[in-house]
Amino acid sequence: MKEAVLAAIVENGFLKELLTLQQDGRNAISSPSNWREAPLLEIETELDSIIADLRSALLSRGEVNKTGRWHFFIGSPGNGKSAAVGKLYRALRASGCRVETESGEELDSLGPGEIPYLVHVYEPGKKFVTVWFAQDASVVKNPFAKDVDPSRELLDLLREAWGRGVSLVVCTNWGVIEKAFRRVHTDTDAASTGWFKALKQAIESGRDGGEQGKPGNELEYRAGGGKKPFDKFSVSSKTLDNRSLLVGSTLLAQLVEKATAADKWSACAACPAKARCPFKQNRDWLATAKGSERLCQILSRAEVLSGQVIVFREALALVSFLLAGCPRDYLGVSPCQWVQDHDARGQFFALLTRRVYASLFASYAPCGLEYEDELRTKQRDALRELCELDLTGTKPETVALKQVVKAAEPVSTDVGVTRLLGPAGVMRHLDPLRDGLPLSFYGKWDGSTRELAHETDALVSELERKCFTMWADLENRLEGSSKDSVPVMYRALRRWISAFTLRLGAVADGRTAFGQELDLYLRVLDLSRPNLHPDEKKELSRLEQQLVEVLAQATTAETHAGRIPLSETVQLQGPWAESTLRPKIARDSNARNTTLAIRFGASRQDASLGAEVFVWLERKAKWGMDLRSFPAELLAAAADARARAAARSDYASENDNVELVIKSREGARFVLRRFEGDVVEDE
């Protein structure tokens, strides 16, 4: 049967290409070996204008341009530094430039794992190098050498590039570039050199978050030993950390749009399994405005909850996984072969495991079964017994269920993007099953599976309907059985069904754990930008008031909301504290990350209020949670931010309206009140 299916396969090659974006795939990491071709899902970013500028600024253009450029892309792994250089490489190639490794090898001849430290660019008709690319200066040339240090090698690179008088593009992270600077900042000989000034400019421009990508002051170049292409250099840098693809950005939505474009999926039209193909169905749903919005909404929540941006590499791997599945499942076959084979053999539950809702929230659990080994063993045993109730063992639902309960995993649970999808990943924290859901929701998505088969939500495809029908048949089988173990089997079956249907309903409705609170957090983040519309200002004012109440209540165990804890035994109160240390949302135009900045009154520095802290504070305020049921470390973070702001304020030297309430563990209570500069005891 398998042979017959494979002979009639309908192949969509795009899925195979998508797989290369996942962990260990050839396009997972942008490197010189894959720069020649544009990335599979290339989208426009704010880097494009920088690349357009560099394309001409780096070159001498037949000695027309006498000002070379040194540019630094600074950021953590996976956020698009090398991809940007790859784009620049293609642009230069298009201008006729020749690009080689230091040893003169064409980049195309490099294997996927070969990443040269330095790449040379030759302008058309020139024998001499004009530009150097160090596409990953966070690593070292020879990792097996003694005492290797990327910062030292970066300095060597800068010295040499300056000596040669070439334009330079460096990709590195903050740790390396700052360490390099620290190494030489006291060196008086270095201070007068151009390369040192360039390094300093790059750091200062990146640190201040100033005009990113724009060149600063020009550095005069005194050529020595031979003719050099440039008389001077300008320096620019671009910091890529904290660049969310979701919050205040549409980049992830663009990636999804690109990956679900109709032309890339046209081959599926002839596929006999398309209605039951999880990837095609995921694509169809994600291609709708609602589907794309839902995915971005859920991932935005994940991003703020974790406090870490989803970098490009993660985003690409995730989109690839949702639309092409996991390479570990395929073992020599293509995604299309795998789907069509499973479809032909009626193994619909395995296919269902790759639907978007199960992929997002339960890819770590084998086929939607319990994650904990002990519970899963019991659940499998019960479901195995359920299979045995079908004496023939040939009914479609029995065949499909047998595959689920066999010992080996029918689909891989190691799907990559571990930070998001792994057993300890962010998505598991967001799993709707971990939070309270309304009764009406349970009524709709956790009720009769036969009725669910008539559900019309766009997320319910023929694959779901097949599974709903089979589940209904399995439930019926239990109805007709008189075995003592029916309740155990029924519980195991319902737990398994719910793992799918509840997550399906949650994604359809946009529900996750802490969804409301995280959306509120995201909204406040969104309103933290400058130039708000009057209606938005009104909304921000309301939210800020809400935040004040939440923070005030959360940071003290007392009912007196105006008290600010300074230590375990001392609290600050009084009109001065209430007005001066009132929390306010810091609207920082440079902030484009995932954490809310809070400013307490006129304190000089912002405190960050993470989403996890916010979620619990909001719940405490909303539900009147007792502080003892509150995660202690989260409370500490909020209290800490407020106490730190108090410490930074001038409360200690204010002459009036400041009170210290001192309550010892021994039961003693004192109030010291500032009055006309003096301190009086108060009741």
Next chain:
Amino acid sequence: MTPIPEIIRKGKNEPQLPGAVSRGFLFLPTAGVRSSPHVLVLELFREVFFREFAPPKAPDQELLPWAMSGNKPLFTTKEQAVLYAVEGRKRESGSAHSRPYYAPAYPVLARHSWLRRRSERVVDRFLFRGPIAQYFRGTGKSSEKKTELEDTISVFYRALKGHQAATAEEFHGKEILSVALKDIDPGPGLWSEEEAKEHLRCLFAGDGDDPERIDTVFRTTDDDPLARRISHDFYAVCQLEKGFPRMQWLEVLMAFLRFALPMWMLAQMRLTVIVRDWVTQVLDGGSVPDTSAIARAIGQRNRRLLHPTVTPTREVFEHVERYMRARVELSILLYYLAHLDSKGLGEKTIVTVGKGSDRIALDALLDLFRGRQAELAKEFGTPIRAGIVRRAEEYPAWKNPLKKGQGENIEEFLRVLYRAREGDEGGSYLLIRRGREPDTAFIVFPGPTLLRTFTYLAERRKDRDLGKKAKGKLVISDLEDHFREYGIEFAATASARPQLLKSLQEISLLKGSPDAGDSAELILPFEAKE
């Protein structure tokens, strides 16, 4: 060979320390238990501001807000309020009477309290005469150091007294706790400002008569890295006091004292281990390290003292055990060498470098050992260590280093690093106890207040080293570097970095994304006013 008892001056638990050790840099002053950093503040104020560390013949006097003198309270209500404001955790006596520790917010509150007159003076030994004296005297006296010394003394004194401290006449705009104390008469026991500064000058620079006659300073070509780090950090802590609320500043001060003093002690303990290892290496036919190797090893004695862990380890106990065993073994070896050598080694002090009739440099000492290799090999056999251990085993301090002799005192002092069982969750601890004795082990990880303090100190270091404009962002690697200088190595343990990121995130100090690794940006918890 002369019988052992005639060669070795035996003490109760170990051989009496040979004079060559007890007079020089290998000497480790006696430490003692300090259950709370609050006690260290009291001790600090008594050392700096009071003519007498403790009155003669008086028993120790605990600092308690409710203390009475006959029927009369020792403290006024306002003083009591200020004392309660700096209340620490409860002591772990287990009895119903266990009470909290208190720290004096200002020197005047230390006037009725002191430790036992004969108790171990850890602030004096492991801060003033330890790293600070080493920093100012280790490389000799230069005019720059002299200027820096005067500035340091001035900053220390002003901070400990309170930059914003009120007086009865001038209290507008002054620090609130000091205003509450402005009318208190400190009594006659305090130094004048000049006397106190002169006292500090004597301790730091070794000028004047030193009745204690303890000198563990060793000569170096460049500043000793750990001594410089601790001195600069104490300076930075004192700088912070200006314009910072006293109550919060005391937490920073306590975090610094609680951490820096034991870490200095642990590093000093390593010196004995290093020298013992060199001696055994030479006696087993190895080479004598040259002066640069000696200097390097001494300068790096603070490296990798403790490794942050998420699983419990006995590393801190192992340091004590290693030190005590090395100390006993080195004493035995020195007694034997003195016996074999007719040039009066017993009268000399071991120094790092230099010559003189009353001193012997380390390389010369090792040469001496090498010259007596045959005789010592005959006595102890080869490898030499095995024979030495046979002799050392006779001493309780070697067999049971954590329970007998100095090792017990050291272990007790190290308890100041432990997280208390209750009331220390947000504290400045470094070690979290797991398991009961004798199976106690520790998770090595800094508490929230220690992290905050070190984030501030790391920024100060960058500011001092690089200058305001060039110091750049404060990132995780700066914080790790700062801990590294004290011997806490985050980079060496795989799980330490993620845990550090998590802890910083929990106390809202992480500005950058954790995925930025060691370049994740940090928020400065407090700033020093210029």
